[in-house]
Amino acid sequence: MLQDLISERLKKLEEVKNSRVNPYPARTKKALAISKILEKFSSLEKAKKNVFVAGRIWSIRDQGGLIFWDLKDERGQIQILLKKATLKDFSFLKKVIDRGDFVSVSGLLFKTKRGEKSLEAKSIQILTKSVRPLPTEWFGVEDVETRLRKRYIDLLLNSEAREIFRKKAIFWATFRNELGNAGFLEVETPVLEAIPGGAEAEPFKTHHNALDTDFYLRISLELPLKKLLVGGFEKVFEIGRIFRNEGIDREHLQDYTQLEFYWAYSDYTELMKFTEKLYKTAIKKTTGGLTTTYQGQKINWGKKWGVVDYVKEFEKANKLNPVTASREELMKHAENLDLKPEKNFGKGRLTDLIYKKTVRPKLVQPCFLINPPVEIEPLAKRFDKDDRVVERFQIMAGGTELGKGFSELNDPIDQRKRFEEQMKLRVAGDKEAQIQDDDFLEALEYGMPPACGFGVSERLFAVILDKPVRETVIFPLMRGKS
Secondary structure, three states: OHHHHHHHHHHHHHHHHHOOOOOOOOOOOOOOOHHHHHHOHHHHHHHOOOEEEEEEEEEEEEOOOEEEEEEEOOOOEEEEEEEOOOOOOHHHHHHHOOOOOEEEEEEEEEEOOOOOEEEEEEEEEEEEOOOOOOOOOOOOOOOHHHHHHOHHHHHHHOHHHHHHHHHHHHHHHHHHHHHHHOOOEEOOOOOEEOOOOOOOOOOOEEEEOOOOEEEEEOOOOHHHHHHHHHOOOOEEEEEEEEEOOOOOEOOEOOEEEEEEEEEEOOOHHHHHHHHHHHHHHHHHHHHOOOEEEEOOEEEEOOOOOEEEEHHHHHHHHHOOOOOOOOHHHHHHHHHHOOOOOOOOOOHHHHHHHHHHHHOHHHOOOOEEEEOOEHHHOOOEOEEOOEEEEEOEEEEEEOOEEEEEEEEEOOOHHHHHHHHHHHHHHHHOOOOOOOOOOHHHHHHHHHOOOOEEEEEEEOHHHHHHOOOOHHHHOOOOOOOOOO
C-alpha cells in the first residue's frame, strides 16, 4: 500500500518535471511568517496588497472548482483558497499537489463567512514535491522507540515535542548568559583524550588514524578546565558533549550535554549560593515558574534550599557510619539490602551504592547534600574540620542528583595519592575507577589557585519537564536495525 502511494507520487513528480517546472527550486520570494500574518491580519487585509507565504500543505479539501489547503510553517497555520475561475494553474496544481508538499503562495488576505483568516492564491510556486506520504495520525505516539528513531516525523506531527526543544534552547542560553554576565569565559576543550579523567565512568575508545594512537571520548570536562586555572584564567566554563559507556535508563544516556564551570579564589560555600540563584533563574525562564512536577511529586524550587549532611543522613537511614565503617561492613550491608555489589567494589563505591538505595529517594525538595566521605570524590578538597570527608555538595531534588560542585583539590601530593588508590581499584577490576593523569598532576605541581567547580547535565532539564532524558534529546542514539 505504501509503495503504491509512493509510486503515484513519483508519477506526479515526473509530470511536474515534464511541465518544465522545477520541483526543488533553490530560491523563492521572501515570505512572511504565518504567525506574523495572523498577528497583523487586519492591517494587511485592509492594504489589499499581495502577501507571500511559504510552508507545508497540511491538508487538502477539494470542492471541485474550489480547493482549500491548510498551510503550515514552524509557528503557524493559515487557510489557502484556490479558485478555478481566477488561478491560471488550478488544474495542474489540482493534479500534482499532495499533502506534505512545500509551496510558496502569493495572494490577498480575506476572512471566510465563518470568520476564518484565509489567503486567496493568485500565484503558487512548488518548493518541494514530497514523494513519501505523511502519516494521517502519528502512529508512534504509543511507540516511544519509533518516535525517537523517526524523530523528524515526531517533531513534524507533535507540537509538544517541538516545544521541548524550544525550551531546551532557553535552558542552555540562560546558563550561558548568566555565567557570561558573572564574568566567566566560555571555552572549548578536546573531545578526544589520551587519558579519560574527571569522573568515575567507563569510557568509549577510538583510534586516531593520522596519529596511529588510541584515544578516549571524554567522560568529563573537568581536568582540562582546571588546567586553565593553572594557566592564569580565573573564571571559565564549557557547555559540551561528554560520553560514558554506561546503561540507558530514565536518567542516563551514553552521550549528553554537560555544563562545567570553574571559579578561582572561591569555595563550595560561595558556590552553593551562586548555583541556587543560577538554577532558580534557569528554571523560571525555561518553565515560566518555580514549581514543577516530577513523577507525581511537586517540587518547589522557589523556597530557600536546605542543607543535608551526607554522613548523618546515611547513618540515620542505615544505622552505619560510612566514614568509620569498614569495607567488609559496607559490603555485608549492601548484600543485606540485595544490592548485589561486585566483589571488587571499594569503600567509596559501596557507600554510594547504599546511599542511592536508602538516602537519595527521600530527597524530594531541592537541597544541598554536603560533605561525603573522601573515598567518594577523589578530586575534591578535604573538609578543614574533618579530613575524612570532602567539601562537596550535590543539588538534590525529585530523589535524584541534579548537579555537583566542590572545593577543588589543588594539593598535588594528596591528588596523586588519591589517583593511586583509584588505580588500585581499577587493577582489582573496577572499570569506572579513575585513571591517573600524570599531565594533570604536573599542572597541579606548578600551582593551581584555590577554586571551586560545578557541573550540571541535561538531566536537570529532563526533570523540570518531567520527561525521560532520552525524550529531551533531538536525535538520541538508538540500537541499529537488525
